Amino acid sequence: MTRKLLIQIHLILAAFMAPAFILAAISGGLYLLDIKGNTSQEPITVPAGFTLDFQSPTIKDDVKAFLESQGHMDKFQYIKDRGDVIQTRPTSRAYYQLELDDGVMTASYRDPNFQASMMELHKGHGPVAFKWYQKFVALALLFVVLSGLWMGLWSKPLRKRTLWVTSLGTLVILGLVFII
Numbered sequence: 001m002t003r004k005l006l007i008q009i010h011l012i013l014a015a016f017m018a019p020a021f022i023l024a025a026i027s028g029g030l031y032l033l034d035i036k037g038n039t040s041q042e043p044i045t046v047p048a049g050f051t052l053d054f055q056s057p058t059i060k061d062d063v064k065a066f067l068e069s070q071g072h073m074d075k076f077q078y079i080k081d082r083g084d085v086i087q088t089r090p091t092s093r094a095y096y097q098l099e100l101d102d103g104v105m106t107a108s109y110r111d112p113n114f115q116a117s118m119m120e121l122h123k124g125h126g127p128v129a130f131k132w133y134q135k136f137v138a139l140a141l142l143f144v145v146l147s148g149l150w151m152g153l154w155s156k157p158l159r160k161r162t163l164w165v166t167s168l169g170t171l172v173i174l175g176l177v178f179i180i
Contacts, residue, residue: 013140039110094109
């Protein structure tokens with residue numbers, strides 16, 4: 001691969017990923033500032049004595065049938081099982097949560113606001129297609145970082161600066177993770 005082609009791929013991938021990193025920077029930054037967004041909740045009536053087996057291999061169909069029986073027709077892509085709590089996914093848009101507590105099931109409809117939706121996307125709780133996009137962005141980021149490092153090391157005028165800054169960055173991350 002020529003240096004010119006490497007630079008072109010590096011720049012194209014960086015530009016393609018820019019919106020994803022703007023989303024991650026805004027949602028992550030707001031979260032660290034304790035601006036996490038809100039999710040409104042509406043209880044769903046669960047008939048007395050009714051429960052679902054959260055470990056059932058047919059839980060997705062069981063949840064769909066239950067929601068339809070209660071007048072809720074929203075579609076969802078998959079179920080997240082947290083033991084006594086299950087959620088329909090994606091949670092980056094309106095979703096359902098069902099909980100078991102001492103054999104009693106409760107259910108609620110939850111609707112995240114824009115900030116909460118962004119945070120759910122940031123955490124990988126979005127639609128399946130968005131999760132595939134995030135996997136591609138992760139691989140592209142790795143390529144962009146490694147190709148940028150390679151280009152810095154490849155260039156004689158940039159080599160010392162690249163080594164120095166990379167070493168400094170490594171010391172900072174090691175210090176923040178393992179020392180402080």
